[in-house]
Amino acid sequence: MILQAHLHSLCLLMLYLATGYGQEGKFSGPLKPMTFSIYEGQEPSQIIFQFKANPPAVTFELTGETDNIFKIEREGLLYYTKALDRETRSTHNLQVAALDANGAIVEGPVPITIEVKDVNDNRPTFLQSKYEGSVRQNSRPGKPFLYVNATDLDDPATPNGQLSYQIVIQLPMINNVMYFQINNKTGGISLTREGSQELNPAKNPSYNLVISVKDMGGQSENSFSDTTSVDIIVTENIWKAPEPVEMVENSTDPHPIKITQVRWNDPGAQYSLVDKEKLPRFPFSIDQEGDIYVTQPLDREEKDAYVFYAVAKDEYGKPLSYPLEIHVKVQDINDNPPTCPSPVTVFEVQENERLGNSIGALTAHDSDEENTANSLLNYRIVEQTPKLPMDGLFLIQTYAGMLQLAKQSLKKQDTPQYNLTIEVSDKDFKTLCFVQINVIDINDQIPIFEKSDYGNLTLAEDTNVGSTILTIQATDADEPFTGSSKILYHVIKGDSEGRLGVDTDPHTNTGYVIIKKPLDFETAAISNIVFKAENPEPLVFGVTYNASSFAKFTLFVTDVNEAPEFSQYVFQAKVSEDVAIGTKVGNVTAKDPEGLDISYSLRGDTRGWLKIDHVTGEIFSVAPLDREAGSPYRVQVVATEVGGSSLSSVSQFHLILTDVNDNPPRLAKDYMDLYFCHPLSAPGSLIFEATDDDQHLFRGPHFTFSIASESLQNDWQVSKINGTHARLSTRHTDFEEKEYVVSIRINDGGRPPLESTVSLTVTFCSCGEDGCFRPAGHQPGIPTVGMAVGILLTTLLVIGIILAVVFIRMKTDKGKDNVESAQASEVKPLRS
Ligand SMILES: *[C@@H]1O[C@H](CO)[C@@H](O)[C@H](O)[C@H]1NC(C)=O
Ligand SMILES: *[C@@H]1O[C@H](CO)[C@@H](O)[C@H](O)[C@H]1NC(C)=O
Numbered sequence: 028m029i030l031q032a033h034l035h036s037l038c039l040l041m042l043y044l045a046t047g048y049g050q051e052g053k054f055s056g057p058l059k060p061m062t063f064s065i066y067e068g069q070e071p072s073q074i075i076f077q078f079k080a081n082p083p084a085v086t087f088e089l090t091g092e093t094d095n096i097f098k099i100e101r102e103g104l105l106y107y108t109k110a111l112d113r114e115t116r117s118t119h120n121l122q123v124a125a126l127d128a129n130g131a132i133v134e135g136p137v138p139i140t141i142e143v144k145d146v147n148d149n150r151p152t153f154l155q156s157k158y159e160g161s162v163r164q165n166s167r168p169g170k171p172f173l174y175v176n177a178t179d180l181d182d183p184a185t186p187n188g189q190l191s192y193q194i195v196i197q198l199p200m201i202n203n204v205m206y207f208q209i210n211n212k213t214g215g216i217s218l219t220r221e222g223s224q225e226l227n228p229a230k231n232p233s234y235n236l237v238i239s240v241k242d243m244g245g246q247s248e249n250s251f252s253d254t255t256s257v258d259i260i261v262t263e264n265i266w267k268a269p270e271p272v273e274m275v276e277n278s279t280d281p282h283p284i285k286i287t288q289v290r291w292n293d294p295g296a297q298y299s300l301v302d303k304e305k306l307p308r309f310p311f312s313i314d315q316e317g318d319i320y321v322t323q324p325l326d327r328e329e330k331d332a333y334v335f336y337a338v339a340k341d342e343y344g345k346p347l348s349y350p351l352e353i354h355v356k357v358q359d360i361n362d363n364p365p366t367c368p369s370p371v372t373v374f375e376v377q378e379n380e381r382l383g384n385s386i387g388a389l390t391a392h393d394s395d396e397e398n399t400a401n402s403l404l405n406y407r408i409v410e411q412t413p414k415l416p417m418d419g420l421f422l423i424q425t426y427a428g429m430l431q432l433a434k435q436s437l438k439k440q441d442t443p444q445y446n447l448t449i450e451v452s453d454k455d456f457k458t459l460c461f462v463q464i465n466v467i468d469i470n471d472q473i474p475i476f477e478k479s480d481y482g483n484l485t486l487a488e489d490t491n492v493g494s495t496i497l498t499i500q501a502t503d504a505d506e507p508f509t510g511s512s513k514i515l516y517h518v519i520k521g522d523s524e525g526r527l528g529v530d531t532d533p534h535t536n537t538g539y540v541i542i543k544k545p546l547d548f549e550t551a552a553i554s555n556i557v558f559k560a561e562n563p564e565p566l567v568f569g570v571t572y573n574a575s576s577f578a579k580f581t582l583f584v585t586d587v588n589e590a591p592e593f594s595q596y597v598f599q600a601k602v603s604e605d606v607a608i609g610t611k612v613g614n615v616t617a618k619d620p621e622g623l624d625i626s627y628s629l630r631g632d633t634r635g636w637l638k639i640d641h642v643t644g645e646i647f648s649v650a651p652l653d654r655e656a657g658s659p660y661r662v663q664v665v666a667t668e669v670g671g672s673s674l675s676s677v678s679q680f681h682l683i684l685t686d687v688n689d690n691p692p693r694l695a696k697d698y699m700d701l702y703f704c705h706p707l708s709a710p711g712s713l714i715f716e717a718t719d720d721d722q723h724l725f726r727g728p729h730f731t732f733s734i735a736s737e738s739l740q741n742d743w744q745v746s747k748i749n750g751t752h753a754r755l756s757t758r759h760t761d762f763e764e765k766e767y768v769v770s771i772r773i774n775d776g777g778r779p780p781l782e783s784t785v786s787l788t789v790t791f792c793s794c795g796e797d798g799c800f801r802p803a804g805h806q807p808g809i810p811t812v813g814m815a816v817g818i819l820l821t822t823l824l825v826i827g828i829i830l831a832v833v834f835i836r837m838k839t840d841k842g843k844d845n846v847e848s849a850q851a852s853e854v855k856p857l858r859s
């Protein structure tokens with residue numbers, strides 16, 4: 028009985044709250060237009076308003092959309108008798124009129140509007156219990172190919188009517204990879220990236236999804252749900268790159284010629300080709316069937332392979348899928364004749380050269396594909412002029428092109444010059460090349476140096492490369508301007524590094540000795556250089572180079588003070604970030620070319636972490652290191668010679684810090700707004716995330732979670748979801764409406780393990796349509812239907828006080844006419 032009474036007064040209180048009764052003067056008043064908001068589904072027999080009659084009015088009358096629910100007592104008490112249903116009528120337009128004793132209207136009728144507010148009393152329902160669809164293999168991820176659709180009669184402007192779709196099951200599921208995704212708002216089903224890549228009708232032509240829809244935006248534990256089943260057929264993607272095309276160059280067939288084709292999965296696609304090589308001429312085209320053509324003869328010698336792309340677009344010019352790569356290889360035909368190396372190729376042959384000696388090789392060229400019959404050349408002498416003393420003096424090796432003396436030695440006074448016509452042929456073509464053979468004097472004179480010793484030469488070690496340091500001269504009495512008299516100088520001793528070279532003036536045979544590589548006092552302070560002078564033509568039998576063909580000189584290199592040299596441009600070292608102060612973390616070495624001692628120092632040690640031993644170059648830590656402050660730590664090392672000109676050089680030292688577990692775990696964010704709706708209808712849970720600043724190579728962190736205090740363990744439990752996330756759940760539903768602070772221990776399982784205790788503040792609060800109304804220190808808002816007795820009892824106290832104030836005011840204002848504003852307004856919840 029007591030409970031009954033409570034409930035009744037509670038219902039009244041609900042009304043006070045919903046209609047503004049709780050506010051002073053809104054409980055009753057004279058007849059005027061008013062609006063009331065009432066939640067649907069509430070206890071019936073509720074008072075809405077008490078109209079006050081002004082004489083001569085004595086009674087009231089109610090008309091309009093009463094639906095037999097709204098009633099008015101003769102004395103003006105407006106109430107309703109049945110639970111309202113927003114889905115039946117969301118607004119009731121009523122009229123109230125005041126009548127006199129004779130039943131004649133003396134006031135009104137005035138409009139009274141009842142707005143019915145939604146509660147979540149309707150389940151979402153899928154329009155179909157089964158959906159069927161098909162998707163093309165390799166479809167664009169995220170592009171819906173099928174929509175599921177559910178409806179919910181509740182107000183879509185409130186969470187009650189906001190639906191959220193979700194895939195519950197995908198069958199079959201391979202390696203736990205979801206191939207399908209659903210847009211939780213629109214119900215559009217599309218492929219995931221994995222689905223786009225991996226779906227293959229040859230392996231698995233059909234899939235089944237179970238899809239759920241939840242109201243309350245899917246966010247509440249109290250949401251209603253429905254499920255449906257979706258069958259999906261995967262169809263083959265015919266948008267595939269065609270096989271590489273091989274085509275013969277220089278085709279004489281009429282162009283364009285179809286070479287291959289691509290096809291989009293559906294008709295109506297717009298095809299185009301893209302030439303990513305930016306060719307000056309692009310000899311391919313595609314038509315709107317997807318057939319690809321070559322538009323003109325190709326030339327393998329110009330370009331032997333083409334790669335381009337075929338694109339399919341929709342009617343708005345948007346690509347339908349990825350571009351396909353088209354490969355075209357141009358096959359060789361023998362369409363290039365051999366070519367001679369030059370119009371006339373000149374060789375020299377000495378008088379009296381022996382039979383079989385080689386004279387030189389003719390190398391013709393063929394542009395057709397190498398190592399095929401199209402470019403394999405053979406050589407044949409077709410004519411010799413003059414035919415003196417006989418024809419056939421020369422022969423040529425058929426494939427190598429090497430010319431040799433075939434019959435006898437030649438005499439310059441008989442015939443100083445022969446012209447040969449040589450036929451060079453490949454499979455189909457013949458080319459004539461011309462060779463001129465000059466008979467020259469025999470090489471029976473050796474080059475003779477003007478002097479055998481060029482004396483001493485002193486150079487600084489920094490003498491520029493390219494400088495001419497000496498000229499040398501030899502002479503040769505053979506026929507001028509032939510290979511028998513031309514002189515080539517070689518350094519044959521004293522320069523194993525190849526620092527020197529000699530260039531010959533072809534007119535005077537003067538040799539210029541040039542520095543080719545830098546001189547170095549430290550490795551070669553004195554060099555005894557020996558030159559040899561030689562002819563390009565071999566000497567005749569019996570003649571040899573003698574001492575007159577050699578000359579020497581002595582090179583003295585003087586020292587120039589040079590800066591120390593580091594052995595490396597960059598020195599790298601790696602230490603753990605927790606090394607003790609004073610640990611050796613690395614070393615550097617430099618050498619002074621002059622052998623002076625070196626003093627090391629550091630530059631750019633901005634964090635003051637390091638010091639260097641001036642003598643040994645060893646580097647030590649002088650402060651705690653911290654990987655999280657930045658790794659690698661880069662400083663410069665300086666090596667300065669001690670004495671001399673104090674020259675110095677600089678190198679880099681990079682210290683890589685490896686992580687140690689030195690950061691305790693913490694919450695990934697401020698969880699300021701965790702709440703449960705009070706009272707709990709079922710045990711609830713929340714997910715939170717931890718993090719820390721250490722490096723977690725290869726795998727993420729692996730935190731473990733526990734409730735920190737035993738006293739909390741009866742109310743709460745924490746369970747790990749994965750390495751970073753855990754779920755905090757209530758063990759029961761019996762919580763007070765207040766803030767609870769839950770201490771949770773997080774251990775990072777590192778080496779050494781670090782642990783910290785964090786606090787999560789969880790509020791149990793009354794929930795309205797927009798979430799939580801915080802209790803302590805905040806004004807209460809409107810409770811929703813289904814809200815339990817507890818909250819109302821709390822608010823009862825507040826209301827009681829307000830009523831008391833109203834009552835006192837009414838007493839003090841007695842006599843005054845208590846006129847109210849025309850519109851009664853809803854109490855707006857004060858958000859926390
Ligand atoms: C879902 O069905 C409702 C009612 O038939 C309709 O108004 C709405 O447009 C549909 N939504 C979609 C995405 O098809
Ligand atoms: C719905 O999807 C959006 C984005 O895809 C996401 O941010 C949101 O959290 C999802 N809502 C639910 C209830 O899963």
Ligand SMILES: *[C@@H]1O[C@H](CO)[C@@H](O)[C@H](O)[C@H]1NC(C)=O
Pocket residue numbers: 277325326362
């Ligand atoms: C095509 O072949 C003919 C002989 O078959 C040749 O004369 C012509 O130069 C060739 N064209 C190209 C572009 O190679």
Ligand SMILES: *[C@@H]1O[C@H](CO)[C@@H](O)[C@H](O)[C@H]1NC(C)=O
Pocket residue numbers: 371412413444445446463
């Ligand atoms: C060889 O040909 C050249 C032209 O290339 C000509 O000047 C010369 O007289 C010819 N020599 C002989 C011996 O025919």
Ligand SMILES: *[C@@H]1O[C@H](CO)[C@@H](O)[C@H](O)[C@H]1NC(C)=O
Pocket residue numbers: 482483581
């Ligand atoms: C060259 O130097 C050597 C050694 O210093 C010395 O003996 C010689 O006399 C010098 N020769 C000439 C020509 O100066």
Ligand SMILES: *[C@@H]1O[C@H](CO)[C@@H](O)[C@H](O)[C@H]1NC(C)=O
Pocket residue numbers: 473573574575
């Ligand atoms: C080298 O040979 C030439 C003749 O070919 C001769 O004149 C010269 O004296 C010889 N030199 C030496 C050092 O024997």
Ligand SMILES: *[C@@H]1O[C@H](CO)[C@@H](O)[C@H](O)[C@H]1NC(C)=O
Pocket residue numbers: 613614615645
């Ligand atoms: C200096 O470092 C090198 C490697 O860079 C190492 O081989 C050498 O032993 C070190 N020397 C000293 C004295 O630590």
Ligand SMILES: *[C@@H]1O[C@H](CO)[C@@H](O)[C@H](O)[C@H]1NC(C)=O
Pocket residue numbers: 714727748749750751752
């Ligand atoms: C851990 O679980 C949370 C919540 O389920 C999820 O958002 C997160 O992606 C998961 N992390 C990993 C690495 O699996």
